[in-house]
Amino acid sequence: MAAGIMCMVKVLSLFALVVSFCLSQAVASVIKRTPADSAVSCSAPIQQGLGQQLSPGASIAFPGSQAFTNANTRWSTAEHPDFAVVVTPATAQDVATTVIYANACNFPFLAVNRGHGTAISLNNVHHGIQINIRNLTSVTFAPDGNSITASGGVFADQVIRNLAARGKVAATGACACVGGLGTGLGGGFGRVQGFYGLVADNFLEMTVVTADGSMVTANNQQNSDLFWALRGAGHNFGIVTSFSTKIYPLIPNWYAATYVFTRDQLVPVFQLLNRLNANGAQAKELITYSLIVLDPAISPNPVIVVSIQYAGSEAAALQYAQPFANLHPIFATNQTVPYTELADAVGTGLNSRSCIEGGSSKATFPVGALSFNVTTVQQIYDLYSELVTRYPDFSASVVQFESESMTQVRQLADDATAYAHRGDNVLFSLLTQYTSPTANDAIGPQYGQRFRALVLAGDGPGRRLNAYVNYAYGDETVEQIYGYDDSRLSRLRALKTRYDPNGKFDFFNPIIPINRGSGRRGG
Numbered sequence: 001m002a003a004g005i006m007c008m009v010k011v012l013s014l015f016a017l018v019v020s021f022c023l024s025q026a027v028a029s030v031i032k033r034t035p036a037d038s039a040v041s042c043s044a045p046i047q048q049g050l051g052q053q054l055s056p057g058a059s060i061a062f063p064g065s066q067a068f069t070n071a072n073t074r075w076s077t078a079e080h081p082d083f084a085v086v087v088t089p090a091t092a093q094d095v096a097t098t099v100i101y102a103n104a105c106n107f108p109f110l111a112v113n114r115g116h117g118t119a120i121s122l123n124n125v126h127h128g129i130q131i132n133i134r135n136l137t138s139v140t141f142a143p144d145g146n147s148i149t150a151s152g153g154v155f156a157d158q159v160i161r162n163l164a165a166r167g168k169v170a171a172t173g174a175c176a177c178v179g180g181l182g183t184g185l186g187g188g189f190g191r192v193q194g195f196y197g198l199v200a201d202n203f204l205e206m207t208v209v210t211a212d213g214s215m216v217t218a219n220n221q222q223n224s225d226l227f228w229a230l231r232g233a234g235h236n237f238g239i240v241t242s243f244s245t246k247i248y249p250l251i252p253n254w255y256a257a258t259y260v261f262t263r264d265q266l267v268p269v270f271q272l273l274n275r276l277n278a279n280g281a282q283a284k285e286l287i288t289y290s291l292i293v294l295d296p297a298i299s300p301n302p303v304i305v306v307s308i309q310y311a312g313s314e315a316a317a318l319q320y321a322q323p324f325a326n327l328h329p330i331f332a333t334n335q336t337v338p339y340t341e342l343a344d345a346v347g348t349g350l351n352s353r354s355c356i357e358g359g360s361s362k363a364t365f366p367v368g369a370l371s372f373n374v375t376t377v378q379q380i381y382d383l384y385s386e387l388v389t390r391y392p393d394f395s396a397s398v399v400q401f402e403s404e405s406m407t408q409v410r411q412l413a414d415d416a417t418a419y420a421h422r423g424d425n426v427l428f429s430l431l432t433q434y435t436s437p438t439a440n441d442a443i444g445p446q447y448g449q450r451f452r453a454l455v456l457a458g459d460g461p462g463r464r465l466n467a468y469v470n471y472a473y474g475d476e477t478v479e480q481i482y483g484y485d486d487s488r489l490s491r492l493r494a495l496k497t498r499y500d501p502n503g504k505f506d507f508f509n510p511i512i513p514i515n516r517g518s519g520r521r522g523g
Contacts, residue, residue: 042105046085050101057090057135071132074115078361078437081110081125081507088132092151092207092215092241095131099239100213102129103504110507111239113153113179115357118364119509120474136241141166147204149244154180157343157350164340168247171199174289176343177355181243185234186470187419189427191309191342194284194405195248200231200417201409202246208238211504215241229495232419233469233482235508236492237499254309255317256345257334259324261304263381269304270372272323273403277371280406280425285311286320289346292381292399294388298331302385307346360396360433361441365448365473367455368424368466372401376458380428380451387432387447393440396433399451402426418492420483421466428455429471448473472509481509 041049051060061067062085071086084107089095095111102109108128136153139162148170150159157176163169171190173183183190188199196202205219206227216238218227229237261269273288282288287309294302306324310317314336325332335345343349380399388395403426410422430451432444456463464484467476482492493513503510 040101040104049105050087050098053097053101054087054094055090058094059088061086061088071112071130071134073357075355075357076116076118076360076362077358078363078441079118079120079122081122081130082127083110083125083130084127086130086132088135090135092136092209095133095136095239095241096209096213096215098129098131099209099211099504103211103213108507109504111152113182114155114177116178117182117470117508118362119472120363121509122507125507131239133239133241138242141247142244145247147244147246149205149242150180151242152181152240156180156183160343161340163247164250164252164338167250167252169250169339170245170247171196171202173199174287174343175348175355176350176352177348181240182235183470184243184245185230185232185240187232187417187421187468188470189402189404191254191287191404192248192311194282194286194408195311196246197408197411198419199245200234200419201412203227203231204244204246206230206240206244207242208240210238211500211502225491225495226499228416229418229492229499231417233492233511234418235469236496236505236511238505250339251311252338253313253336254311254339254342255314255321255334255336256310256342257308257317257321257324258332258346259306259308259327259329260298260331261306261327261329262299263301263304265327265329266304266378266381267374268327269306269324270374270377270401272327273306273401274372274374276320277403277425279371280410282403282405282407283320284405284407285316286405288401288403290401290403292384294395294397302381302388303330304381309342309346360435361437361444363432363444363448363473364429364471365432365445365451366427366429366468366471367452368421368468369426369428369455369459370424370463371459372403372426372428373455373458376454377401379454379458383447383450383454384430387443391434391440391443393434393436394432394443397444398431398433400427400429400431402429414485415488418482418488420481420485420488421468424466427468429468445473445475469509474509476509478511482511 068086087098108125110125111131111133113133133153136151138151140149156172156178159172159180171192172180173190184199208218209215216223289307291305292302308321337345348354384399414422430448434440465480467480469481472481492511496511497513
């Protein structure tokens with residue numbers, strides 16, 4: 001269960017997972033602003049040049065303040081965009097005003113919500129303005145009860161609980177702590193995918209601040225080309241301040257089972273997982289999420305953890321779960337929980353260890369595939385064992401195997417949105433985690449490349465790397481992230497040139513138009 005941005009399953013007892021701002025003369029580090037002048041002044045301190053144009057609820061934070069520190073605490077410490085100031089808007093207009101100011105005064109800028117992105121391109125922000133959208137969290141229901149409009153700073157748990165109170169559900173990422181929007185900008189896998197498709201497939205409309213500070217509406221009637229691009233390549237085109245998405249009747253109770261296996265049980269476990277996946281035609285109610293992890297409390301060797309999540313009763317779920325129980329796992333647990341508590345039950349809840357910010361450097365190496373080749377998985381197990389044995393600082397690293405139904409996802413044509421990988425059935429990912437970045441920064445990518453080579457070699461002749469944009473490490477080509485179809489790439493590059501000609505939104509796995517030079521990213 002992907003979430004645009006990475007979140008790891010950890011069942012608690014089972015598996016362990018600045019610069020000063022030279023323009024400011026402020027005495028206080030956090031400044032509340034009142035609306036004021038429309039003119040941009042770059043020579044004045046920022047609290048005057050920008051702050052007086054913001055709404056009363058907006059604030060500006062500088063290095064040394066707790067607000068600045070909080071806003072710059074990310075899920076991974078490997079990605080550290082360099083900000084000189086943090087602006088926390090109270091309105092969508094504040095976002096546009098900040099973009100106009102940043103452009104006029106030659107500051108790079110980056111919108112940040114929950115801070116889960118791990119692309120190395122985030123490190124290209126230097127002495128920039130962070131636009132912290134976490135306070136933009138309103139959710140309103142359409143009169144017909146079939147959609148909501150949410151502000152861009154909502155996160156998954158907020159959406160899930162707000163809707164569940166009315167007996168509704170929306171397509172969101174699986175982790176409670178990730179942004180409710182960012183997942184969909186990259187496509188968006190999730191727990192109700194089998195019923196309703198990707199998160200992106202459910203968007204109806206977005207309000208977007210574009211690179212020049214304009215605020216535009218994008219849907220299938222207005223700015224439809226931008227709306228197409230936002231659903232799958234959205235990080236390249238603007239700051240979404242609000243979005244409307246479809247909502248559906250809630251399936252209130254879910255069955256969750258977790259099984260832990262040893263290396264000698266790997267073959268039958270992944271044979272079962274392949275059988276359930278059925279070349280992407282997996283039961284719409286079923287999600288399987290499996291890991292290779294090291295947990296010394298269970299075993300001195302890596303173990304295989306399988307999470308079965310089912311939208312319905314235990315009786316209905318057992319046809320999928322019982323075969324794993326029959327393999328005699330070394331640990332097993334199961335429960336039926338309300339949907340609002342499912343993330344907590346499987347270790348991806350808001351307060352779970354998988355959502356803890358900071359503390360380690362993380363990098364993700366995703367590979368979309370057709371199946372879980374059992375021989376390949378054995379090789380991956382051995383590669384992972386080598387990594388955590390040879391480099392103990394990487395012992396919290398994990399390998400992920402994600403499988404959701406693709407049937408509903410494929411109801412849309414490949415070119416219906418900018419999302420490029422509807423043909424993949426499963427997702428492999430290596431997530432490296434370590435605490436000593438100076439010594440270990442090069443090790444993760446080395447193992448990431450070896451991992452990817454194994455997956456591709458086992459997935460069939462001619463398979464090329466498909467890298468899910470929300471997980472992408474950042475060394476991939478544009479084709480590997482956004483697809484190999486020439487017409488799709490040409491369309492994306494043309495739209496990038498139109499909406500972001502100067503690369504203001506080039507900090508998360510960017511599309512680089514030909515007329516700006518392709519560089520190593522193949523753009």
